[in-house]
Amino acid sequence: MKIKVKGIGLTKFGELWDKSLLDLALEASIDAIKDSGINKSKIDAVFVGNMLTGKIAGQDHLGPVITSSLGLNAASFRIEGACASGGLAVHLAVQGILAGTYKNILVVGAEKMTDASSNQITWALMGASSSKERKAGLTFPALYALMTQAHMQKYGTTRKQLAQVSVKNHYHASLNKKAQYPYEITTEKVLNSNLISYPITLFDSSPITDGAGAIMLSAETDSKGVFITGSAVASDTIDLSERASLTELKATQIASKKALEQAGVGIKDIKVCEVHDCFTIAEVMAMEDLGVCPAGAGGKFIEKGNTRLNGKCPINTSGGLKACGHPVGATGVKQIIEITEQLRKSAGQRQVKDADIGLTQNVGGTGATVVVHVLQNL
Amino acid sequence: MSSPVTVWRNHKNLRNYLGKKAAVLVWTKIYIAPEGFEHEAPYFVAIVKLEDGRKMPLQMVECEEKDLTPNRKVTLVVRKLGKVGLDKVIEYGVKAKPRS
Ligand SMILES: CC(C)(COP(=O)(O)OP(=O)(O)OC[C@H]1O[C@@H](n2cnc3c(N)ncnc32)[C@H](O)[C@@H]1OP(=O)(O)O)[C@@H](O)C(=O)NCCC(=O)NCCS
Numbered sequence: 298m299k300i301k302v303k304g305i306g307l308t309k310f311g312e313l314w315d316k317s318l319l320d321l322a323l324e325a326s327i328d329a330i331k332d333s334g335i336n337k338s339k340i341d342a343v344f345v346g347n348m349l350t351g352k353i354a355g356q357d358h359l360g361p362v363i364t365s366s367l368g369l370n371a372a373s374f375r376i377e378g379a380c381a382s383g384g385l386a387v388h389l390a391v392q393g394i395l396a397g398t399y400k401n402i403l404v405v406g407a408e409k410m411t412d413a414s415s416n417q418i419t420w421a422l423m424g425a426s427s428s429k430e431r432k433a434g435l436t437f438p439a440l441y442a443l444m445t446q447a448h449m450q451k452y453g454t455t456r457k458q459l460a461q462v463s464v465k466n467h468y469h470a471s472l473n474k475k476a477q478y479p480y481e482i483t484t485e486k487v488l489n490s491n492l493i494s495y496p497i498t499l500f501d502s503s504p505i506t507d508g509a510g511a512i513m514l515s516a517e518t519d520s521k522g523v524f525i526t527g528s529a530v531a532s533d534t535i536d537l538s539e540r541a542s543l544t545e546l547k548a549t550q551i552a553s554k555k556a557l558e559q560a561g562v563g564i565k566d567i568k569v570c571e572v573h574d575c576f577t578i579a580e581v582m583a584m585e586d587l588g589v590c591p592a593g594a595g596g597k598f599i600e601k602g603n604t605r606l607n608g609k610c611p612i613n614t615s616g617g618l619k620a621c622g623h624p625v626g627a628t629g630v631k632q633i634i635e636i637t638e639q640l641r642k643s644a645g646q647r648q649v650k651d652a653d654i655g656l657t658q659n660v661g662g663t664g665a666t667v668v669v670h671v672l673q674n675l
Numbered sequence: 676m677s678s679p680v681t682v683w684r685n686h687k688n689l690r691n692y693l694g695k696k697a698a699v700l701v702w703t704k705i706y707i708a709p710e711g712f713e714h715e716a717p718y719f720v721a722i723v724k725l726e727d728g729r730k731m732p733l734q735m736v737e738c739e740e741k742d743l744t745p746n747r748k749v750t751l752v753v754r755k756l757g758k759v760g761l762d763k764v765i766e767y768g769v770k771a772k773p774r775s
Contacts, residue, residue, distance in 0.1 A: 420710035432756055432768045433720050433732040434705065434712040442703035443722055443732075450701070450745065495704040538722045538730040543701065 298559050300391050300525040302672065303401075304333025304513035305634045310622035311477040313507040318350055318409035321509035322363050326405055333401075333513035340513075341399035342372040346386035346406040347626035348379055352421045353413045363405060372399070379425030380575065382406065383510070383629025384530075384659030384668030390514050391528045400516045406630030407509035418505050422625070425662040427536035438502055439494040440537055440663045441576035446496070447543035448578055451593065456496055458596030459577040460487035463500050463619050465605050466574060470616025472606075472646040477506050477622030487577075501577040506622035510630035512637070523640045525633075527556030527671030537663045544593075546664035549586035553658065553669045560654075560671035564588040567671075568652045569639045570610065571632035573660035574617040583658050584612065606647060614639065614647045629659035629668060640674040679764045692751045692769040697723035699747040699771075700730065704740070711757040723749055723771055733771040742773040750774050 306328025308321050316324075322345070330337055343364050351357040360373025378385040383406030390402040410418055419436050426440065448454045464484055470476035487500040514525070531551035534540055540547070557563060564587055572587070574580035581595035589610055590598040598604070604612035615621040615635040618628060636655035638644040644652075652674075659668045702721035705712075712718070719735035721743070735743075736754055749771040756768040 415707065416710045416713055419707060423709055430732050431709075433734045434708060434715065434718060434757065435720055435732055436705060436707065436709050438707065439703045439705045439720055443701045443720075446701040446703065491706070492704070493707050495706075497703075536732075538732050543722070 298395065298526055298528065299518050299675070300394050301515045301517050302512055302523045302525060302633065302637045303335060303515040303517065304329040304331070305637050306332060306511045307475055307631060307634050308509045309475050310506050310508035310624060312411045314411070316507065318354065318407055319362060319366060321409065321507060322405050322407040323366055325407070325509040325511035326363065326367060326403060329403065329511035329513050333515070335401055335513060335515070337367065337369065340369060340371050340401050340403050342393060342402045343369065344386040344390045344402060344404045345373070345375045346383035346404070346630060347375055347408060348377055348382045349408060349410065349421050349625065352424065353417060354409065378666045379661035380573070380625045381629055381659045381661030381666045381668050382626040383631070384657065384670070385629065385666065387512070387629060387633055387670060388528050388530050388668050391525055394514060394516045402514045403511060404514060404630060405509065405511045406627035408624035408626040409507050410505045410624060411507050415505065429536055436494060438497045438576060441578055442494040442497045443537065444543050444582070444663070445578040448581065451544050452596070454581065454596035456488060457484060458600050459501060459581065460484045461599045462574055462577040462580045463487045465599065466613050466617040466619040469606060469614050469647060470620030473616050473621060476616040476620055477504060478620045497576055503575045503618035503623035506624040508622055508624035508627050510627050510634050512630060512633055521675065523637045524673055524675050525670055526673045527560035529555035529559065530666065530668050533665050535662065535665045544582065546582055546586050546660065546667060548664050548667035549583060549658055549669070552667045553587050556669040556671050560673065562654055562671065566654050567610070567656045569614060569636065569649045569655045570612045570658070571615060571635050572612055572658040574613055574619050575623060575660065579660065580612065580617065587656070587658065606649065611649045614644065614649060632657035632659060633670060633672070636672045640672055679762055682764050682766045686767060689753050689767060689769060693753060695725055695751040697725045697749050697751060697771060699723055699743060699745070699749060702735070702743045714758060719743065721771060733769060736770045737772050748774045
């Protein structure tokens with residue numbers, strides 16, 4: 298598989314009161330089109346990753362909302378897979394090009410979350426879970442708190458180790474102008490911030506964010522550049538309690554194995570990753586499920602600084618969901634953009650030396666959907 | 676919250692859980708609740724394992740933090756779920772209560 302990432306565009310992430318969903322989606326799209334050098338009339342299709350707009354703003358049918366504002370009559374689709382909506386949109390666009398149906402596809406991931414209250418967002422996000430979980434009054438922070446407790450019980454992982462995910466990602470975000478929280482924090486700040494759902498605190502959690510990212514994918518293979526060389530999706534039970542294990546995401550294991558096989562590389566070849574750290578425990582499980590470190594060893598692995606910029610395997614150089622922000626439908630696209638920047642060597646102060654192969658892992662719900670992409674500079 | 680007909684349909688299943696025994700696997704205490712549950716926060720939710728091996732998430736009632744030791748035995752009970760909706764239909768569901 299060799300699908301070119303020909304253009305990228307990313308808005309600032311944050312609480313952007315003066316911008317609507319459409320403003321954000323258009324800003325990212327126009328930047329990606331410009332960056333690709335492709336004339337807009339050559340766009341065959343627009344794939345839009347979005348989760349919440351139908352529910353919190355009453356606007357469904359987002360495909361044509363965006364194509365019409367771009368002045369296009371191209372095929373358009375809105376793709377929903379909870380917080381993996383963006384990654385799924387990228388995966389489907391890759392399939393559209395591989396099938397030979399489309400040559401140039403604009404993939405847009407966009408979400409406008411801060412117009413709603415925190416309780417409304419907490420409720421709306423629970424659409425990604427099971428009805429039993431909703432009836433139990435669970436929330437996403439609470440579901441990941443249950444996984445945190447299970448990891449602590451099984452492997453002795455500590456809250457201090459988990460806090461290192463947040464400390465590292467805030468450090469990375471401090472080097473990223475687009476990040477929602479571009480400042481450093483301390484371990485104490487994470488441990489002593491307000492409890493959201495025990496043992497998860499405010500600083501273990503990704504925030505509520507507005508933002509959009511767009512990429513232009515192309516069938517063109519005869520020039521150098523950044524290419525998607527692996528793209529796979531796997532699923533698991535929608536209800537967390539029905540899984541055999543609460544300390545791993547089987548869908549990450551399956552999707553990453555497939556994507557790495559497609560790319561013909563191993564996890565040891567990956568120089569930089571963007572993973573779905575919606576809560577600190579999620580980054581620890583991602584490292585273990587991807588095989589960056591053995592199962593149960595994630596806490597110690599991060600404590601040693603292995604995943605910091607200039608460490609053995611830098612993870613979430615953008616600042617991750619925690620500190621760059623998590624506009625849910627945009628996240629999967631933003632991850633591809635960060636890895637593309639790294640492989641193009643245009644990541645500035647966040648640049649990972651010798652980055653030639655990268656990976657993204659985007660999770661929907663508690664791991665009921667996982668999308669993994671491998672990117673290479675060829 | 677659910678419509679009256681959904682509530683009626685869901686209520687028919689409650690008898691399948693009533694009085695069943697289970698054990699707590701993992702738990703959390705929720706401080707920021709979803710819409711419809713704000714008035715109950717903070718509250719406990721656990722994943723419990725029933726005697727037949729099935730696992731499910733349940734809100735805990737009549738429970739304090741000291742009750743939530745690993746493998747704590749609980750009984751399934753029927754209680755009101757969340758806030759009463761606009762159409763004033765009271766929805767009941769299954770919750771778990773520590774066994775004394
Ligand atoms: C954690 C959470 C509940 C906090 O929301 P909240 O308690 O309503 O927080 P507020 O919006 O009132 O913000 C309070 C302050 O904390 C800051 N803040 C909010 N979330 C933050 C976060 N995750 N990290 C750091 N700071 C945060 C705000 O900027 C604000 O600062 P200010 O007072 O200086 O302006 C909310 O961010 C959340 O639900 N996150 C999870 C989102 C999620 O589940 N995504 C899907 C994952 S699968």
